[in-house]
Amino acid sequence: MSRTKKMSEGNPAGLIITFALPLMLGNVFQQLYTVVDTMVVGKYLGVDALAALGASDWMNWMMLGIVQGFTQGFAILMAREFGAGRFDRLKNVIGNAGILSVLFSLLLVLAGQAAAHPVLMLLQTPKDILPNALLYLRILFLGLPIVMAYNLFACILRSMGDGKTPLQAMVVASITNIVLDLVFVLVFQWGIAGAAVATLIAQLVSGLFCLYHIGKLEFLRFTKADFRMQPKMFAELLKMGSPMAFQNCIIAIGGMIVQFVINGFGVIFIAGFTASNKLYGILEIAATSYGYAMITYVGQNLGAGKYKRIRQGMRAAVRIAIATSVVIAAVMLLFGKVILGWFISGTPTEVEQTLRVAYFYLAVMSVCLPVLYILHVVRSAIQGMGNTVLPMVSGIVEFVMRTATVLLLPLAVGEAGVFFAETSAWVGADVVLLTSYFILAGKLPVRDAE
Numbered sequence: 001m002s003r004t005k006k007m008s009e010g011n012p013a014g015l016i017i018t019f020a021l022p023l024m025l026g027n028v029f030q031q032l033y034t035v036v037d038t039m040v041v042g043k044y045l046g047v048d049a050l051a052a053l054g055a056s057d058w059m060n061w062m063m064l065g066i067v068q069g070f071t072q073g074f075a076i077l078m079a080r081e082f083g084a085g086r087f088d089r090l091k092n093v094i095g096n097a098g099i100l101s102v103l104f105s106l107l108l109v110l111a112g113q114a115a116a117h118p119v120l121m122l123l124q125t126p127k128d129i130l131p132n133a134l135l136y137l138r139i140l141f142l143g144l145p146i147v148m149a150y151n152l153f154a155c156i157l158r159s160m161g162d163g164k165t166p167l168q169a170m171v172v173a174s175i176t177n178i179v180l181d182l183v184f185v186l187v188f189q190w191g192i193a194g195a196a197v198a199t200l201i202a203q204l205v206s207g208l209f210c211l212y213h214i215g216k217l218e219f220l221r222f223t224k225a226d227f228r229m230q231p232k233m234f235a236e237l238l239k240m241g242s243p244m245a246f247q248n249c250i251i252a253i254g255g256m257i258v259q260f261v262i263n264g265f266g267v268i269f270i271a272g273f274t275a276s277n278k279l280y281g282i283l284e285i286a287a288t289s290y291g292y293a294m295i296t297y298v299g300q301n302l303g304a305g306k307y308k309r310i311r312q313g314m315r316a317a318v319r320i321a322i323a324t325s326v327v328i329a330a331v332m333l334l335f336g337k338v339i340l341g342w343f344i345s346g347t348p349t350e351v352e353q354t355l356r357v358a359y360f361y362l363a364v365m366s367v368c369l370p371v372l373y374i375l376h377v378v379r380s381a382i383q384g385m386g387n388t389v390l391p392m393v394s395g396i397v398e399f400v401m402r403t404a405t406v407l408l409l410p411l412a413v414g415e416a417g418v419f420f421a422e423t424s425a426w427v428g429a430d431v432v433l434l435t436s437y438f439i440l441a442g443k444l445p446v447r448d449a450e
Contacts, residue, residue, distance in 0.1 A: 005161025007297045008083055008304035013316035016293045022163035023289035027281075029167075029174035036178045037195045039342055040185050042275070047350055049192055051267045052132035054274025055125045058255035060140055063112055064147065065248025070104055071097075071151040072295065073241025073388055078159035079299030080386070087219045094156055095226035096233040100241075105148035112141030123260045126267060132192045139193055143200035150207035156214055158292055159299070169209040177202035243388035247395030251425075254402040258421050261406050265415050268350060272357025273418075275340050276365070283332065283365060286324045287373045290317055291380035298384025307444045314381050314441070321373040329366040336362045361419045368423040375426055378433040382440060390436040394429040401428035 007015050042050040074097040081090040116137045125133055154166040177198050184194025214220060262273050294317055301309045332339075340358045341351075365372075379391045402425035409417030 006083070007161055007300045008306050008309065012297070012309055012313035013320065016290065016297060016313060016317050017320060019161060019163050019296065020286070020289040020293040022167040023158070023292050024286050026163075026167035026170035027285040027289055029170040030281075032174050032178070036181055037199065038275070040181050041192060041195055042271075044185060045191060047267060047271045047354065048129055049132055050274055051126070051270040052129040052136065052192060053195075054270050054277065055120065055123070055129055055133040055259065055263065056137045057274065057277060058252055058259050059116065059119055059137060061255060062249055062252030063108055063141065063144060065252050066108065066245045067105070067144065067148050067151050069243075069245030069248040070241035071101065071148070071155045072383070073244040074100070074152070074237050075155035075159040076240050076295060076299050076383060076386060076388070077237060078156060079296050079384070080303040082160045083300030083303030091220060091222055091226040092230065092233060093237070094220070095222065095228070096230055097152065097237055099227065099229060100234065100237055101148050101152045102145070105145040108144045108148075109141060112144060113138060116141065119256070123256060124263050126263060126270075129267065129270075136192050136196050139196035140200065143203065146200055146204045146207060150203050150210065153207055153210035153214060157210060158296055160217075161296060161300070162213075163292075165210060165213045166206075169206040172209055173202040173206035176205050240386070240388050243392035244383065247388075247392040250392075250395045250399045251402075254399040254425065257403050258406045258418065261410065261418060265418075268353050269357055269415065272354040273361060275354065275358040276361040279332070279336075279339065279362060280365065283328060283369060284372060284376070286328065287321065287376040290321050290324075290373070291376040293317070294377055294380035295384040298381050299386075302385060306448050307446070308448055310381075310385075310444065311441060314377075314437070317377045317381070318374060321377045322370050325369040325373040329369040332362055332366040336366070360416065364419045364423060368426060371423065371426045371430055375429050375433060378430070378437050382433065382437055385440055385444075387436075387440060390440075391433070394432040394436075397428040397432050398425040401425045 005015070005019065007019065038050065038053065041053050074093070077093045078090060078097075081087075081093055117134055120130060120133055120137075150169075154169070157163075157165050180198035180201055181195055184190045184198050188194060190197070262270055294313070297313050297317075298310050301307070301313070337355065337359050340355055340362065375394075379394060382391055402421045405424040406418055406421035409420055411417075
């Protein structure tokens, strides 16, 4: 159990930081290969290919969000059983989560292939980038079982306090992806399809790495009985995972509506928006890591009956998150134009116009970054308490705010109004989440369980 960690003992702030740091580094490497994908496509395949990548972003994110929603929901139960020391039940949870993951991944493959072309057409994707966007999505959707497997294995490890193995898996995957990007796109001349295939192979490598380390855990010696379908367990897992998957799906639909509006402004605007969107992952690297830490921290402490530590950890996490967001925002405001320049190629006029769009959007998001970090910490804490419905409600509010802003604000201020859709969604979600947290925290027992 050397890599697992009991988060019900020790200093809350120290535990959250030490758990989140490996996840941050893992996310850095994950974003590194996302950034390399974008750089290779943008620099070597041109503005049209970069725009095609952007046109497919939200639909791809929706499928990934559904996958992550289910697996993170499953991990809440895993963290609770691990924190309570109920290892036999933990194996039952993992076994049934595995069955559900297989079923859902196959359904998502079918749904993704059927919906890819109609959705791109519905979003009025420009005809000159439609073929590449469709090809990219079809390849990625075929690999959804691989994506599901990696996310499930990583969530199993994180639920038990192991943030180091997912980090190592992501380092290996990043190196694999970068090498294959260069080989498939530059050497084999596979175009945008090469970037998609490289991503899937990298995910496969990271998933196998995590599975190998799960197999080394002595207290997880599985038997056939652990994989027997249990209706009550299925229901409990779905109760946790379904609202989180639905929440991510609703957020992605809002993003697709934003993409629909963006597509009306032309290829240059799409390319600039895409360049900044690829940095979005870097902006929230630490936020998602603190979120994973809080799900595990709150889940384990709830299982152990240590309610005071939940409140202590929440206060510490908010302070850490705000400080981190301010530092990242400052870096992006100072060096954002230089970084964005790595993604953009074309004529001097195309580069200048694309960069202007990209930096404006990046600056808006950077200034509002503390709002996003509070969102991740508070939402994850609520999920760790076992309540995934209220975070789902926050996702619906995000959808309403994002959609209303992108449809109405450009009518008043022009295309610049698009850039405030994301930040207004963060604000709306924070109002719901902070109110929900204080209500739920007030209902926790004042004294710890004996």
